[in-house]
Amino acid sequence: MTPIDFTFNENVVLTIDDILDDELLNAPEKPKKITSSDRLERAFLEIVEFRRSKGRVPSSQTREIAERKLGARLDGFLANEAKAEAVKHLDEFSLLEAPAAPASLDELLESDDLDDLLGDDAGILDVSGLPVIKRPEPAESVAQRVKAKDFEQFEPLFKAKHAELADGTFTLKPFTGMDLIREGVFFVLNGVMCFVAEVGDDVDLVVGGKRTQKQRLRVVFENGTESAMYKQSLMTRMYEAQGQVLARTGHDADDILDADIESGHIYVLQSLSTDPLIANIKDLHKIGFSTMSVEQRVKSAATSPTYLMAPVKIVADYRVYNLKASALENLLHRVFADVRLDLTQTDRKGRDYDPSEWFVVPRDVINQAVAMIMSGEIVDYSYDKVQQKLVRLAE
Numbered sequence: 001m002t003p004i005d006f007t008f009n010e011n012v013v014l015t016i017d018d019i020l021d022d023e024l025l026n027a028p029e030k031p032k033k034i035t036s037s038d039r040l041e042r043a044f045l046e047i048v049e050f051r052r053s054k055g056r057v058p059s060s061q062t063r064e065i066a067e068r069k070l071g072a073r074l075d076g077f078l079a080n081e082a083k084a085e086a087v088k089h090l091d092e093f094s095l096l097e098a099p100a101a102p103a104s105l106d107e108l109l110e111s112d113d114l115d116d117l118l119g120d121d122a123g124i125l126d127v128s129g130l131p132v133i134k135r136p137e138p139a140e141s142v143a144q145r146v147k148a149k150d151f152e153q154f155e156p157l158f159k160a161k162h163a164e165l166a167d168g169t170f171t172l173k174p175f176t177g178m179d180l181i182r183e184g185v186f187f188v189l190n191g192v193m194c195f196v197a198e199v200g201d202d203v204d205l206v207v208g209g210k211r212t213q214k215q216r217l218r219v220v221f222e223n224g225t226e227s228a229m230y231k232q233s234l235m236t237r238m239y240e241a242q243g244q245v246l247a248r249t250g251h252d253a254d255d256i257l258d259a260d261i262e263s264g265h266i267y268v269l270q271s272l273s274t275d276p277l278i279a280n281i282k283d284l285h286k287i288g289f290s291t292m293s294v295e296q297r298v299k300s301a302a303t304s305p306t307y308l309m310a311p312v313k314i315v316a317d318y319r320v321y322n323l324k325a326s327a328l329e330n331l332l333h334r335v336f337a338d339v340r341l342d343l344t345q346t347d348r349k350g351r352d353y354d355p356s357e358w359f360v361v362p363r364d365v366i367n368q369a370v371a372m373i374m375s376g377e378i379v380d381y382s383y384d385k386v387q388q389k390l391v392r393l394a395e
Contacts, residue, residue, distance in 0.1 A: 022372055037086060038170055047074050051093045090252040091256040107266050122318040125273040147153045148226040152364075156371035158193055158222040161186050163376055178235040181217070184319075186246040189237060193246075195223045197319075199231070258320060266328055269301075271358075273310030277343075284341065286312070286355075287331035305345040305353035315363060328373055335369055335378065336361050339385050362388055 022091065047070050050058050060071030077084050077096060085097045091097075164170040174190060183199045200216035215231040229237075238244070269286040271278055278284065286307070290297040294317045301307035320328060333340075333356075341358035361383070368390060372378040381390045 028168060030065060038042075040083060040086050040329035041090060043073060044090055046070060047077075047095060048090060050249065051095060056230060057095060110238045112262065145221070145227045146227040148220050148224050150316070151220070151224045152367045153195065153316050154220045155222075156373075157186075157195060157394060159371045161193065164340060165246070168243060169250055170246050171249045173247045173283075175243045177233060177247050179356060180227070180245050181231050181234055184194070186205065187234075188237065188244045188246070188334075189221075189234075190243075195228075196234075197218045198283040262288055263320045264326070265294055266289045266320055266332070267297070268372065269298065269312040270315050271308050271310050271312055273308050275310070278308055278310070279351075281341075281362055284358060285315070285361060285363065286358045287329065287332050287336070287358050287366065289326050303348065304390075306355055306357070308343075308355060308358070328370075331373055331378070332366070332369060333357070335373075335381075335383050335390075336366075337385065365389060377387075 046188060047058060050067070050070050058067045058070035060068055060075050060076060062068050062071065068383075074095060077087065088096060104270065121139045152359075159169060165172070175187065179269055181196060181199075183196055185196050187196075189195050196217055196221050198218035200218075202213040202215055204211060204213055216228055217231055217234060218226060219229060220226045258288050265291060269288070269290055271284060271286070273279055298312050298314065300308065301312045302310055336359040339360045341360060343355065343358070345353045363385070365388065369378060369383070372381060372390070378390075380393055382393055383389075
C-alpha cells in the first residue's frame, strides 16, 4: 500500500471547504439498490436483444430452453398490462403490441403466421427430433371399461350404500393398501362408487422379464360400466386418485375387511316349461333365496315341483351383503303377495305341492323392489297389480 504524503507547502493556505472537498476525505459512493422497476427493464431488454440478434420474437413453445424462457417471459408481459406499461419505453420492436385479429377466415388463411405454422420448414410438425416413446402393444393385461353385464343386479347395492352413507351407517375412509381390495368391498374412485364383484385366481404373468402373479378383478361402477383390471392396477389407481373405501361407521381401516360379508343370493327365474298352462303366463317369475351358487341350486329344476317340474332360466342373481337375505326374500314375497301364482303341482310320487315363490310381475318391477328394499324406501310403497307398478302408500 502506497503511504500517503501529508507534507504541506508552507505557502499554501487550506480552508475547511478545501479539506472537505479533498478526495482523501470523500467516501466512495454506495451502489444504488436495484428496484423492481429495474428488474423488469433488464428482463425486457433481454427479450429486445434476442429480437435484435435473431430477427424474430422468442417462442415459448420451442424446445430450446433459453429461448423458451424468454418467450414465456414475453407472454407474461403481454398478459400483464401494468408490467407492459412499465417497459413500454424500451419496446423498440413493438413487441408489446398485440397483433390485430383477422377480419375474416380468408384473411387468417392467407396470413404469413399460418404459413409459418404449417410450412414444411417451420419445425412445429417435425417430430423427427423427438425421442421415440415405446408404447406397449394392447395386451390382455390392459383392462378397459365396458358396459356392465347384468348391471340391474348391482344397482340395488349402490343405492343401498348411498342410503347407508346418508344415514351415517357407513362412512368414507382413506384407501390404505391392497389388503382392502377384496370381494364385496365398495370404493370411491375419481368420485364414482365402485364395487369389487369378483376376485379371480392368481395368474402367472411375465412383466418386464420377471415372472409374477396377479389376480383379475371384476369391478362394477355405479355408472353402469365394469372393468376386468388387475388387483395391483386398482391399487395404483386408488393411490393416484386418493380414493376412498366405504366402511361401517366406528370401524378402523383394519376392520374394513370384516365390514361387508356376503349373506347369500336373491335370484329371479323364468320357467322354460312347455306346459301351455305355464308357458302362456306373461311375466311369471320365481323369486328365491340361496346360500350356494344359483346355477348349482337350480340343477335339478326339471324334476322339482318348486321349479314347476321344468328347466328354468336365471334372469337375475342379486348378491346380498350385510343383510339377512332370507328376510329380504320374505319381504319381496310380501310385497308381491297379491300376484302370487295360484297353482298346484304334483310331483313324481303323486304328492301335491303348491309352489309359493312364483309371482306374475314384470322383471323391471322386481328390480325396482329389490333396490327400494335395500335403500329402505319400500316401506312407503305397495304393488298395484292393475297398474303393474309400485305406488306410494296414501299418507
